[in-house]
Every structure is written in C-alpha cells, then in structure tokens.
Amino acid sequence: MTAIARHIDAKRRREVVTPEGVPLSITLATRGSRLMALVLDYCIIFLTVLIVTVSLIFIGINLEQLDSLDGGGGEFLLVLFFIAMFVLLNGYFIFFEMGPRGATPGKRMVGIRVAARPRGELARSGERLTAEAVIARNLLRQIEIFLPLSFFSSAGEGGAGSAWIVGSLWFATFMLFPFFNRDALRAGDVVAGTWVVEAPRRKLADVLSLASDESRRGVTDYRFGDEELSIYGEYELQQLERVLRDGDEKTLDAVHKAIVRKIGWQAGSGDERAFLEAFYTALRAKLEGDMRLGQRKADKHTQAQR
C-alpha cells in the first residue's frame, strides 16, 4: 500500500536546480486538483458577475432596457459593460497568477500554484516565472474553453449538428491534453513554458531528540548496542519518525512490539513512547554517523552502501 503510494508520488516528483545550484524536488499538481481549482475560479467569477448585475438592477439600471434608450448613449454603456465583463473574465487569472503567490483564489484553496517550467540544455535549471508566460497561458484558455462554447451556442441558434460535433471534439482535445504528456501540461502551459505544482507550505516540526529528553526524565535509560542498531535503515527511521510525530497510541504500541521482537528484547509495557524515542535517537545517531563516513543504509533489506 505505502509502496504504491510512494510510487505514485515519485511519478509527480520533478527535480529543479536553483541558480545557486541547490536541487529542489517539486511535486506536480494532480489533474483532479487543477480541475477543482478551475471550477472554483469560475464559480467566483460567475458570482461576481451575478452580484454586479443584480446590484445594477437594484439601483435601477436594467441592462435589457438600456439597449432601447434613445441615441447612442445606452448602447455605449452596454458595450462598456460587456468590455468590463471581458476584462474580468480574462484579467482575473492574469492578475492573480502574476501576484506573489502565483495562484488564483481557486488554486490557493486547492493548494497549487503556477511556476516556470525548467528549460534549457539540461532541462532542469529553474527559471523565473515571467508576466509574459502568465499572459500566454491564460490567453490560451479562450481557445480551450470559450471557443467550443461559442460553437455550442451557434449550434443552438442555427440547429446545425456539425457545430456540436466540432465543438465537442475541440473541447475534448484540449481537456484531454494534460493526459497525453508526462508533466500534465495543458496547451496553455506548453505555449507559455509553465507548469502547475503543489504550493509548498510545510511548517517546521519540533526537534524530536529534545522532546525525548523531557519525556525520558525519571525513566530508565535505554542503551542500544551496535548489533541492535544495525538492523534498520533510513526508510524505517523515517517511518518511526512519522509514528512518533503522529503520536497515535495504538500505532506506537504495535511498532514498539515489532521493534522489541526484532532486536530480541523482552517486551515491557507502560513506557512505549520513551522506548521508541530513545531507539529513534540512537538509531538516527548511528545512521547519521555512518552517513558522515559515506555509508548509507536505505532500508532493512539492504546492506550498508559504501
């Protein structure tokens, strides 16, 4: 189960090298979360238009009557209204994605953002997200979404069946575009040189070896020998860290039993947490010490690599 999850996660991982030469691992956003963000954004836009229209009616401006006013004034106002709508529809995405978060409100809610796709010789060096790229990827939205919609509406008026087919084909082509490339790029991303990634926002967790000092006070000191510490590798250490940070009693119990059995100790009870923290600290000290000497042990199945 966890192996599969790790595999899927690894498929979305990309390595980008910053100009300082530090490799960063970036996680691509899932296609589902991007669709969700799109739906949220259009809900926001639709609600805005609705509120503006309703409040215009509320203050006594009826758009339908405006057209039939005498002279060109009413028509001029109508044109202005439609231009404002047009600017809102297109400017919304451009404005927010050009901001410091690189994400529209919908994308922020889902926890994703736009970033520049690395290009160049190695195809890894991180790039600056430019205003031009943001504009390009959002202009293509017109073609991906609104053009087929206009096909549909013209089909509705004229009753021509072929417009429906063309519109659907067009729509499907661009909607399925992200499924036919590795990086889940839509047509706008290809043209702009961008991709959509998960926005980083993990917080700094507490130091585990300090916590263990406090909770161990007054409890027996555990000492582990070299034998006992050379069973597990880095993968198990990270799983243990996660269990300790989650702090779920049942899991702690089960892990405690498994470790005690593995290293051949007698299982006690009552101070599982203290035992696990001590074991974690000792194991990490050993593995990190080996690491400095250039020896790494990935998990319990592998021998230490020199």
Next chain:
Amino acid sequence: MKPPVLRNPFAAKPLPEQPDIEAAALRSDRFRLEREGEWRRLERIVARMERGRIRGLPDEDIADLPVLYRQAASSLAVARETSLDAATLAFLEDLVERAWYQVYGPRNGLFRWLGGFFRGGWSRAVRAIWLDIVLAFAAMAAGVAAGWLLVARNVEWYFTLVPGAMAGGRVPGASRADLAETLGVADSAGGLSAFAAYLFYNNASVCILAFALGFAFGVPTLLLLIYNMAMLGAMAWLFNSVGLLPEFMAWLSVHGTTEFAAILLAGAAGVHVGRNMAFPGEASILAATAQAGNRAALVMLGCVFMLIVAAILEAFPRQLAGFEARVLIGVFMLIAWVALFALVGRRGRAETAS
C-alpha cells in the same frame, strides 16, 4: 573515532533565545537549532511577501532576503548530507522553494507591468515578429484580391463568401439607395447596432482563432486570414459596383483600421508560434514553442486592447460622425498604431524584452 565535522561557511552565531542547543542529543539537531532562527525569519518575510505586503516590510528584511535565502539553500544542501530528520528536511525544501519563488518571481504586479508593456514592451514584441507580420499581411492582401476577383467573375460567389447574418441587406442586385442606407448615420442607426455587434464578435473570434490555429504549424491561420479577407473583398466589389466604394471604405475605416490591424497582428502571432514549432532550430520543440508563445502572448494582449478600442469606436463615433470625420478618425487611428509599433520603446530594450 570522531567523525569529521562539516562546517557551514554561512553559519550564523546561535541566537540568544535558544538556550538548549547543547541539550539536543544529536549533532544534526544541534545544526538545526543553531540555524532555526534564521529559517524562521526567512519564513516570516516570505509569508508577508506572499500576502502582498512587501511595502510593509522593514528595509533590513528586504536587504537580508537574498542572504537568508542563500543561507537556507546551503543549509538544505548540508542537511541533505548530514541529517536524517525527515520533517526538518521537508520544511527546508519547502522554505527554499517558497523563497525561490519570491526571489525569482514576477518582479512587478499586473499594473506596473502593464505600464512597461504600453511604454515599449508591446511595440518591441510586434517588431520582433516582423517577418510573420509580412507573411500574414501577404495572406490578407491575397484574400482581398481573391474575394474581389471571384465575385467579379461570378456573382454567385458572393453568397458563398459572405454569410447571411453578415450580409443583411448588402446583396448583389440591391439598389444604390438600399446600400447607401446600410452605411447611414445616427438617425438611421437602428439596425446597424446589431450588425456592429455581430462584426465585433466576428472579428474578435477571428483574432483568437487565428492565434490558436498557429498550433497546427500556422497553415490554418493563413487560410483563415485569406478566407476572412475574401469576405471583405467581395463586399468591396459589391459597393464598388454601385459606385459607393469610398463611402464603404469610410464607414469601415472608423474602427476597421484598428480591427484589421488587430487581426493582422493576431494572425502574425499565430504564424510565429507555428513557424517556431515547425522550425525550432537548435532548441527543443517544447522550448522553442514556449519562447515563441511568450512573444506571441505579448502581441495578443495588445490585440485584445486594440479590439476593445475598436469596440468603443464602433459603438460611439461610427454612427454619429459624417463622411469626412469617419475617414479622419480611421486614418488617424492607423497612423497612431503604426507610429506606436514603429517608434515606441526603441531605447531601454532590456527592461521587459526577455
């Protein structure tokens, strides 16, 4: 045996409010505790920048941002080699990534950027795709000529080239008076507004389509330009046949010079993307497309602006102005656009170009 110690050249002195560094059992935890203050400060600065409150930041924070960012990046590099604390590594990776987005993000907001765009970025982008503009212009001119010649030979072509909604009363065989009325001024503008709206809608979708079809190596873009201009050629022939060509041109030119310039630029942008996909040169296709796409996007944004201007011209002066005023407005707009593209932003090339 004592393992060798990796020293961080940027390592900061431990901050006074962290008394228990020595209490940490692990060397890697001590490494972390020594630098934690700097990381948290960087996190605070980045969080404020993300909220868009860069103006509220004290000067020393902004001055320290690049230094803090580099320290965090080098901490990450060291931690990767010495620490197995997954949570700290994950935090550092995210912190460096976030700071990287801020340090290397879009420099200005939308409005500052738009300022630079109108003061030269747009004109430079237009000048950069001059070859594609020439190609698109040739296609459009060929379209007009083809439309005129086809209809001149056989009037039946008119109904093929000009769709019914567009034609209205403008059909071959209509009297001179009827045709003149379709070009009428304010008092007879009743039916005209619908036609004008249709024309705007048509031209806007032609613009967007012309750009979009650049995806298919630009060929459909050129075909689209030819077809649409054939429509214009056919209509021009019709008005010429009753001797109303100058009036027709005047009627069209009010917003037409702006609108046709927009169509020309959109077509050129499409051809530019298509041409770079077909002939990427040294770069990979994806990289070449992205580069051409960024340049074309600038041109397209300008097209949107031009279409908005055209729509305002369409809704307001076209129906109210007389013959001379129409020609004047049309010619003035044409000269203004050409001057904008040819002259603006010749200096300060590096600002927004790349």
